[in-house]
Amino acid sequence: MNLKLRAAIDKIKDIIHVSLRKYAVFLLHLTPHQxxxxxxxxxTLLGWIVLSLPFMTRGGVGFxxxxxxxxxxxxxxxxxxxxxxxxxTFLGKLVVLILIQIxxxxxxxxxxxxxxxxxxxxxxxxSQEHALSAEVTLPNTLKLSDxxxxxxxxxxxxxSIGTVFLFNYFRHHDYSILQAAxxxxxxxxxxxxxxxxxxxxNSLVNFSDSKTINIVMSLLALAGSMGFIVVAxxxxxxxxxxxxxxxxTKIIVLTTACILAFGTFMLFVTTPSLSLAxxxxxAMGASTTVGFNTADISSLSSxxxxxxLLIMSIGGSPSGTAGGVKTTVFASIVAIVYSRLRFNPLxxxxxxxxxxQRLYAATSTVVLYGVFLFVSVFxxxxxxxxxxxxxxxxxxxxxxxxxxxxxxxxxLSTLGKLIIIATMLVGxxxxxxxxxxxxxxxxxxxxxxxxxQEDVAV
Numbered sequence: 001m002n003l004k005l006r007a008a009i010d011k012i013k014d015i016i017h018v019s020l021r022k023y024a025v026f027l028l029h030l031t032p033h034q035x036x037x038x039x040x041x042x043x044t045l046l047g048w049i050v051l052s053l054p055f056m057t058r059g060g061v062g063f064x065x066x067x068x069x070x071x072x073x074x075x076x077x078x079x080x081x082x083x084x085x086x087x088x089t090f091l092g093k094l095v096v097l098i099l100i101q102i103x104x105x106x107x108x109x110x111x112x113x114x115x116x117x118x119x120x121x122x123x124x125x126x127s128q129e130h131a132l133s134a135e136v137t138l139p140n141t142l143k144l145s146d147x148x149x150x151x152x153x154x155x156x157x158x159x160s161i162g163t164v165f166l167f168n169y170f171r172h173h174d175y176s177i178l179q180a181a182x183x184x185x186x187x188x189x190x191x192x193x194x195x196x197x198x199x200x201x202n203s204l205v206n207f208s209d210s211k212t213i214n215i216v217m218s219l220l221a222l223a224g225s226m227g228f229i230v231v232a233x234x235x236x237x238x239x240x241x242x243x244x245x246x247x248x249t250k251i252i253v254l255t256t257a258c259i260l261a262f263g264t265f266m267l268f269v270t271t272p273s274l275s276l277a278x279x280x281x282x283a284m285g286a287s288t289t290v291g292f293n294t295a296d297i298s299s300l301s302s303x304x305x306x307x308x309l310l311i312m313s314i315g316g317s318p319s320g321t322a323g324g325v326k327t328t329v330f331a332s333i334v335a336i337v338y339s340r341l342r343f344n345p346l347x348x349x350x351x352x353x354x355x356x357q358r359l360y361a362a363t364s365t366v367v368l369y370g371v372f373l374f375v376s377v378f379x380x381x382x383x384x385x386x387x388x389x390x391x392x393x394x395x396x397x398x399x400x401x402x403x404x405x406x407x408x409x410x411x412l413s414t415l416g417k418l419i420i421i422a423t424m425l426v427g428x429x430x431x432x433x434x435x436x437x438x439x440x441x442x443x444x445x446x447x448x449x450x451x452x453q454e455d456v457a458v
Contacts, residue, residue: 037429037437040103044074044425047099056092064417071421073099075428076321078196078291078403079394081410081417085199096197097186103428104193104224104321105155150232151319154223155192162188162220169212191220194321196291196403203403208278208294217292218284225288226252227320247352248328252317254350255327259287263311270303286311289322291403298406305393305406312400313369323401323427325369332362361432368431373399376423383415384408398423399431 030038047070050056052063061069061082068081069088073096088096166184175183183199190197198204207213233249236242263283268276274295281294286308300308315324335349336359347354376395384391390408397404398420412420426434 031437033433033436036433040074040425040429043099043102044071047074047095050095051088051092055089056095057088058086061087064414068417068421069096070099071424072403073195073197074103075401075424076100076103076193076195076289076323077398077401077424077427078190079398079405079409079420079424080197081412083201084197085201093186093199097189100193100195100197101189104189104195105151150235151228154228154231158220158223159185159188159192162192162216165212165216169210169216187217188220191217191290191292192224192321194221194224194288194290194316194323194401196285198292203291203293204281205294205296208281214277214281214294217290218281221284221288221290221292222256225290225316225320225322226256227317229319230317247350248318250350251328251331255331256287256317259311259314259327260284263287263307266307267300267304270307271299271301273299274304282308283311286402286404287314287316287322289315289324289400289402291397293404297404302389305389308404309393309396312396312402312404313373315400315402323399325365329362329365332359333366336363365432368435369399372423372426372431376419379419380416383413383419384411386411394420395423399427401427 044067048063048067051066051070057066065081065087068079069084071077072079084093084096163184166188167180170180170183171177186197186199189195196203200206204213204217229246230249230252233242233246237245260280260283263286264276264280267274267282268279271279274282278295281292282297282300282304284290285292289312297305297308313324314330315326316322317327331349332347332354335347335354339345339347347359373395376399377392380391380395381388386408390406393404393406394408394412396402401424409420429437
């Protein structure tokens with residue numbers, strides 16, 4: 001019997017070894033952008049398979065709902081077709097938390113950290129480095145290795161500090177030690193990764209008056225959404241490896257502050273029932289795309305909903321845990337418009353000239369975001385019988401990976417769920433990265449065709 005068991009184990013090991021080797025060869029034949037796309041799809045499918053096991057749910061959760069949950073966790077969108085708090089067992093919630101952590105810190109960041117730490121093969125290491133470069137956009141002043149270590153270390157530090165503060169809060173509010181530990185770990189990770197998942201049925205509505213919950217959750221979400229570029233940049237500045245804060249960090253901090261101030265003021269004015277603290281928290285939830293809410297989104301005025309749509313679409317910052325087109329893209333578009341209106345041929349922001357390739361990237365991101373949002377809303381209006389604003393809000397929340405919903409997610413049809421799943425995954429992969437994964441070829445040295453230049457009226 002022992003011999004048969006050992007033979008079976010050896011056979012399984014051989015199958016795993018062969019599979020991993022074939023997977024490594026498969027990765028080498030992918031372009032960096034295709035590598036990014038396949039990685040998020042692999043994590044989503046693995047999560048779906050594990051969540052579909054009988055002991056992961058309490059019954060009544062279908063295969064499609066498990067796929068939706070897995071995609072929402074990996075994309076850190078936080079949308080739910082079932083009641084997450086009641087539908088999944090402890091093991092199911094733990095699997096979702098792991099998917100959130102992988103999706104939040106960056107599936108390519110996580111994968112590259114593992115590959116670059118364990119792999120000794122030069123080609124495989126180079127493949128992962130190129131894929132990581134495709135997922136994250138770094139300024140010239142920051143090395144890829146510095147970013148990778150800053151992302152991992154800062155994630156551990158931030159989530160640990162958040163866990164300590166939340167644990168202290170829950171222990172003083174009738175939670176047992178085990179409950180307090182579990183709740184604090186889960187919500188610290190969920191907040192930092194801007195996932196929007198909670199272990200309560202109504203998000204954080206019950207904690208609208210809690211200063212501790214509001215402050216800790218806001219700081220965690222802002223820390224994650226502002227991006228690891230800021231962390232690595234500040235760390236290098238403190239260690240005197242750089243002489244000043246980078247231009248990218250200045251744009252991120254300034255734009256984030258302006259969006260939060262604008263959002264808080266507009267929500268406070270357009271929905272009188274909101275307190276100033278509630279208005280800030282909803283604006284923060286949209287800006288960081290964390291999706292936590294301390295007020296019922298359905299009760300907000302139409303003006304407030306439009307403000308949330310705008311802020312969600314802008315989202316967080318590059319190389320962070322949030323979605324959206326990113327604050328740097330928004331700042332670049334503002335700079336382009338401002339320079340055009342002043343007949344300035346050079347595009348500048350904060351007295352710095354923005355490189356042309358960054359402007360191309362910004363305009364491409366905004367256009368592609370609009371295209372994917374239009375397609376998603378168009379398909380939803382075709383398949384679902386719900387108010388247009390609800391569907392627009394749902395699609396925007398999915399594409400920007402924000403967890404906000406106007407009670408439309410649970411009412412989606414089978415086709416509607418598939419559309420939102422695809423939208424969430426595209427949003428997490430990135431609209432530009434996803435498009436390049438579809439259109440890019442493996443011929444890196446292909447020379448561009450020489451074409452004649454013609455003028456066009458604009």
